[in-house]
Amino acid sequence: MDDGFILNIVEPSAQSVRRTGKAKGGRWTDSPRPVKKARKVGPTHPSEHERLARPTNTSRPVQVVSSLFTYNPEVEVAEAPALSSVIVKPSNAPLTDKSAFSGLGLDPLIVAHLETKMHISNPTSIQREALPPLLSTSSEDTFDRDVFIQSQTGSGKTLSYLLPILQDLLPFGSLSYIDRSIGTLAIVIVPTRELAKQISDVLEVLLTLRLRPQNEGADDASPSARLTRWLVSGLLIGGENRTHEKSRLRKGLPILVSTPGRLLDHLQNTSSFNVGKCRWLVLDEADRLMELGFEESIKGILQALEGRRKLAVQAVEEGKSAEVGGWNWEKRRRTVLCSATMREDVQHLAGTALVKPILVKATELDKPSDVAGSTGDALTKPDVVLATGEKFTPPSQLSQKYIVAPLKLRLVALIALLRLLLAQSQSRQGTKIIVFLSCTDSVDYHWKLLGTSSIDGSSESPEWSSDDEGEGEGDDSPEDKSKKDVAEKISLSSPLLPQTSIYRLHGSLPLKTRLASLKGFASARTKSKDPNSKTNVFSSSILLCTSVASRGLDLPLVRAVVQYDLPTEGGATEYVHRVGRTARVGRGGEAWAFVSPSEQEWVRWIETRIQDKDTSVSETGRRPSLVPASVESVMRGGFGGKGNGYEERATQVQLAFERWVLKQKENGELARRAFQSHMRAYATHPADEKHIFHVRNLHLGHLAKAFALREAPGHLAQQGAGGNSRKLHNTHNTRNNQTHSASSKSKSKSNPIAPVAKPAWRNSHGDTEHDATAERRMQEVVRRQGRLLKQDGVLVARGTAEFQIGGGYDLERLFPQ
Template identity: 60%
Template structure:
């Protein structure tokens, strides 16, 4: 008993209380000290019963044993490895936990069998020469362009547009509608060349005669592509191979006067005016630049124009070019009337007899006959005929008036296209994309490599994924961007900033070069990206790999003929255009009868999109139920895609996918610029997702998205709320600086005025304004798009007051900057 008392009593030095490091005494230590003092002065009973409180006190005084060291994952997997000092770790959420359950349909898909291509050239029905095409053109198509037979739309278009003069179809405009990838470009270029080629035998015909054919395209890339095809056609041999120049009985000699030209925004207008002054018989242009030259270039000779083609008319309407097209038509009519008046008054300096009685033929090309396209056809076409490629559609010679009360025409993908989809949780989207690209690259057996197109929702997302895939690595160190044909890099000044490369090489995608394409890139970069992606590995000086991958927005979904595209991946489903935009995107592959794959990424909350899109892309002849084939999307499980790209046995692909995700996250954290790219891409994607039309909101609604998991898909570790706070803080900071600068400028101006000092010159003021106005081009695009939307709603292309982009005189300009 005394021992028990002595054990509870201190040595006389008082209670021992642990001293904290300058932060005060902990409350647990004070409680222990008070209890010890009470026991010291208490009377001890001879037989003491130990209560639960005493056991607790003793337990509190007993030193707590140390915890058993937890084995790391690496030690558990490798027990033989000696344990050493563990590296500091960071808690990171797992990719394969807290994901919604994804159920993949296990129903047996019907066997496709051998599907006959719906856009392949016709090999048993007709030839180019049989359709009445000039033998020189037909020989050039076969020998130089490897085109041996016409497609269905080309056969129908040539038989209508090449009709002999005096017939019913010889003087009528045309509306061409067909599947994507069926050869619509040649369907109007061949009739134009057939019509202009006989003029080569006339002695007075030369390129100074002016422009005789104009093709209008909605985008610069499509205009450049059409110009390249036209240039290939006019470079044909003008004599049969058996003809000799000295043969007196040879065929009529033809002069080489057909020259093609290209007018697009971003080019030097002075150089374009010089080419127009020399003469461009075949001209390809975008709408805005063509209207500009019609209004301001006096040497633009279009009085004799015979052909006007409006390609991708539905896209022209979407971009708000309705008023621009009306201006183009008025400009062409005005120039023609002036030319005829000059001839009648004998004021024309041109030699030769031109047939002024022949009217201009207009061709409208569109994949769909929508209401706005029908209105455009009604204002631009005279006695039009509808030309469709499929035999089960409206025959040649049908006018649009017969279809005004019919429902919207079905716009179907090629029948040989294999359409697949994968339902991936939001946090697994990024690694699933990498795995799918790796799987498609590994399946390629061609010596020429594989071409893959990946569609994303916005330009910021394209820039982020292009930099992420091309500059990150698994070891955490950023890779140096690689660019082909960089011989002069050592000779250049090291102080000058290096231009951003056109192509990047990703260590995660071996043997592939990454390109990007969107509307905010400079024109030279856009054209170089298209050229590098489309070129073959032997002739490609930009790419270092045999395969190429193009990350792009919807700017690449219309009209572009990118050869040998094996697969199209829709990482982000289209936000506008619905099923039509979907078919345009997947139509970049399986062209001209060739095969291809189309993959679509679908979130768990978007599974209703699969039957929704299948109902809108039915294909086959409905009259014959036996031949009806239902276009369906074949579902693929996410695990099979991950295993096909990362390999391994069992669930090893999960570990490899996690390593890739961590490598991406480390790259984002390694540089503030990388983090800014990721945040901008995340925010822009959210804004784009919110723009889905109202009839699709039951499928695509922002409330259905787990924004934390979506941030993981952009390699972000912080919460989206923090991202929003940072962006708001940055905006507020920039406003504060701008406001402060404005006050300083105002105070300086006031001081200079009071002291009588000379004010800064106009040029310096404009320079100072230009320093702060770094987004003028973007704001100008917004103004143009706003005017386009206004015109579509019936508004007038006119603004009250003075716009900031209004070109004014010197006095008005100085008033704007406060000089007077």
């Protein structure tokens, strides 16, 4: 409707002045406000890590990957002290003086076998001290006494008791009525299956000795000229077929090597097991037997042996025995106990199993008057307990080094170190390296990661690895692939570690796989570089393992031991046992330890426990305990390149691992499970080490990079990524394990001596993992040590949960299942 009004609306021009409110300190102006000058942005230089991780498809969300070499804590590497020019004398080498086995009373047949077949001419220090009291038959006072052998690892304790056993049983071959049906005359008890297999192999080599002198003109009337081959060795370990073992026991096994559980099982259930005439009982690695909770099993074995002997003597006295020939039933069984340490539990075992023991050490043989005593009282007197305060030291010729590596660089630093050690090996000589990890899941993960990942999706080695000699093992023909189907389950190869086989070993593997891994790692495999050349190239091997391989195993020619994860249980003793896998019997070796920046105090802590304060470097020429090495020098030596070129190559390796984790869901689950298991193992450090090893000190996001994860698993990251102690803090709740059922809780309340139930470890799918494995059961026993007491002959709980972390942190709260 037109009502006469005209609206004149004019749009403001760009030149119009826009007036605002009062301008303090300013003035009105008719000029427009100047446009804000655009900020000059210089060219961006993204890190190589971020550039390589940027996806090519821009439609997808960009995932920014943190660089390996940013936001790492500063690490100050102390300068290595100057080493003395004096040559370090090996502490466990065979003696170089005129000492020989013949002068110790060994049979000439055994001495000749050691020199010709086993290439052993001189005894070690512990063998020189242990053989005389074990071989002596002239002094009844010495012969009727048991022996406690204490010596450092790698000193030859195995031959110290096998040679006396062989010499004692060898003369029975001159009797016409003696054969293997006589039963078991010697038993060797060891804590692990791998060690049992190793000792059994050494024993089989010893039993192949010549039974007649090499001199054709020897007197036929001599006892050694009429010996028969009747000595047969046997092996009893868990996982083998019990029916086959019973069949062999029925035929007779004069010398037996066994683990405690399987031996007790046959003593209780196999009636044809003839041990009534047993003359020798050896408890090897007694400290490890105690750690794994075999004390009750050993007591049962001792009682069963005594019971079988009494039944055999009673049958002879009553004329019910069908055996032909006489037997000296008055001669008692002799027991030998071997241990590297003399802890309280080992002394208790010695007081139970040994009769008037003689303490034998590598330096001297204690006088009988110093250790004489009645059964059960020996090794508990003040004049003998002095050995418990001695340092348990590694071999003096061992070179010990450590790397302070930030958490993000751990994985690539490990690869660089392995490449460096392999490249430094002598020309055409294979190298053997042992890598210790904290848990079985971590071993499986790293074994599969190294064996199935590749650079840029190819199986060939990267261009910058061409400096390494040798050729990869992935060039097999189709005909050879079928032959290696089984071998691939035992060993894998990596393009990053050319011409190297990677093995794994832990207690959750099947027995056949464990034995095959040990055999493959220890065997010398050769590969000819030129078919027309007579020169052989020795392939290298790497063993990824848990602490199951730290005791007793004598793996030949191990050049280096790498402790990627420091020991969670056992402290300095476990450390020395681990590094003792190299530098054995006078040979050289290297020991490397990975230390995070928050764990640097561990270096001084371990040095005070393995170093001898009474000696100095200037006097003995002994090297310092642990020598530092910078992570930059290790990575530069392992990856090569000029300047900081190693950073780009390390980034390529890290990205290749991360792509492998993201490639398949199974790989990601394996990586996360390994991360979580590592954290659980880290939380089990004892209370006296909590000031060094504590979950609050770990940056979970950085640690995830060490498992090729681009971020920590969700529930862990929410509970303290970056070391937020307030989120990790947990008040003291009731210390009952959360995995107990309601019935078990009520039972524990009503019955204070009810044993603590074992927790069930479950994966993301809810399936119980490794629940029935020997290693898991052994770990549970170890963790309960110190929190149980003995009541009426039964170990019972003392009101503390199994998984209570020192300092008020509950493992079930930190890492929910």
